[in-house]
Amino acid sequence: MQSSVSRLSLWLLLTPFLLWIVLLVLLPHLQMLRVSFQVRESWDTLAWGIDQYRNFFTESYYWRTFVRTGVMSLFTTFLTLIIAFPIAWYIARLARGKARGLLFLACLIPFWASELVRTYGWMILLRESGLISSWLQLLGLADAPVEMLYNDVAVIIGLVYNGLLFMVVPLVTTLDGLDENLVEAGYDLGGGHLTVMREVVVPWAMPGIVSGCIVVFMLTLGSYLTPILMGGKDSAWFTQQIFTQFITRFNWEQGAALGVLLLVLSSVIVWVGLRLSGQSLRKVMG
C-alpha cells in the first residue's frame, strides 16, 4: 500500500518534468538534427543527405564565421574573467559591511536592463555622433567626429559588459568561502603574491571560475543583438547566419545544420572546459 502510494506520487511529480524535457527540449532538438540531414529535391519532396554539412565546409563564409565566433567568444570569456576577478576579490574579501552589499548590488545594476537596452547604451556612447566622440572633440583630442562603433573592439566591449554579472556572482560566492588562514599560511611559507594566487586562491575558486566561464561563454556564443548592432560589415556572428537561413531564406534544412554545428561547438567547448578543470556540470551548475 505504502509503496503504491509513493509510486503514484513519484509518477505525478515525474510527469510534468518529463513533459517539459521531452516536448520542449529533447524532441525539438532531435527533429532539428533530423531536418539537418534532409535535402530538398523539389518543393515537396525530401531526400536524406549530408549536403547541408558539405555546404558548411565548402563555403568558406560559413566556417570562417564559425571559427571567428568561437575564437572571439573564448577571448571574451577570458577577458571577462580577468576583469571580474579583482572586483569579485574586493567584494568578497576586502570590502566590509554596508559597502560590500552596495558594491554587489552595483554589479547587478546593468542587468536590470535587457541586452537590447545595454547595447543601445553603448551605441549612443560609441557612435560617430556619440558621446565619447563629442567629449574627445571638446577636450581637443580629436578634430573631427570619431567612429568607434561597428568594429570588433566595440563588439567585445559590449559582449564583456553583457557577461560580467554572470562572472562576478559565482566568483564572489566561491571566494567568500575561502579560509584566509590558507592565504596567510601561503605567505608565511614564503610565497609571493603570484605563488599564493596560483597555488591557493585559484584552485579554491575553480568551481566559481568554471561556472562563470561556462555561462559567459554560452551567452557570448549565442548572443545575437550585440554583434549585429555593434559589429561592422565584416564582423558576422554565427547566430546571424542561422537567423538568416530560417527567417530570411526559409532554408530550414541549412539553418538546422548550422544550428546543430553551433550546439556541437558549445557542447564540446563546455565539456573540454569541465575536463581540463576537473569539474562536473552538476557541481558547477546545480
Next chain:
Amino acid sequence: MIRSVPRSRWFDALYLGYLVAFFLYLALPLAVTGAFAFNDAPYPSLPWKGFTLDWYLADGTGGRTGLFHDDGLLSALWVSVQIAFWVTLVSVALGCVNAVLFERLDFRGKEFLYLLMLLPLVIPGVILGVSILVFYSGMANDASRSWGIELDVFRPGMTLVVMGQVAFISTLSTLVIAARLRKFDRQLEEAALNLGATPLVAWFTVTLPWLLPSIAGAAAMAFLMSFENFNTTVMLTGSDTPLTVALFNRLREGSTPVLNAVALLLMVGSALLALIAMGRSDKD
C-alpha cells in the same frame, strides 16, 4: 591581498582606481540612455538642448509622438506582459514540482534526469528557439499539407514564444526553489504529520510557506527574464511582436529618443521588481 597582509599604498591606489573605472564602465551606458530620454532634440546625441517630457507625453501634433501615444510600442508592451505572465506561471509551477522531485524523492536514473534538467542552461537561446520552430511549426506545416488540418497554435506566435521561454526559464526557477527546499528542516514536516496532518495538509501549511520567498524570487526572475528575452523570442514570434523585438526593429530604422524613453521605463520597472524580490528574500 587579504586584510591582514600589508599592502603598499601604490597597490591600494591602483586597486581603488580600477574599482572606480569598473563601476563607471557599468553605469555609463545606462545613465546615458536614461538621460537622453529627456533631451529636447529629435536625435539622442549631444549637445544637450534642454529638458522635455515630450518623448513620453507628446501626442503627435508637434511632429513628435511620445511613448504613451505610440500604439505600436504600447501594444508590443502588452504582448510582452502577457507572455511574461504565462511563462512565470508555468515555469514557477514546474519549478516547485521539479524541486520536490529532485530534493525529496529517490528513484532510479535520478542523476541522469537531473543532468537533463540542467541541459537547457548549456543550449544557446537561439538554438532553443530554432529547434522549437522546426519541430512545432514543421508539424503544423505537415498537418496542413497531409491532412488539411490547421494547427495554428503551433505557427510562430505567442504560444510558441511562451513554449520557447518556458524551456529554459523552468531550469532556473527549479534551481532557485530547490536550493531553498534543501535547507528545509524535515522534522517540521514530520511534526505536522505526527500531530495528525495528512501529507497534503502538511505540505500546504508547513513546507509551502517555507518555500514562498524562493517562489516569489523565482517568479520575479522568470518575469524579468521572459520580458527581456530576445534570442529565443525572435525565432518564434509571429505578427504580434513583443517589446524587445519591436524595439529592435525600431532601432534598425534609426534611433529616436522614444527608444530611450522605453529603455528608461524598462530599467525602472525591472529595478523595482528586483528590489521588491530582494527585499522580500532578505527578511527571511
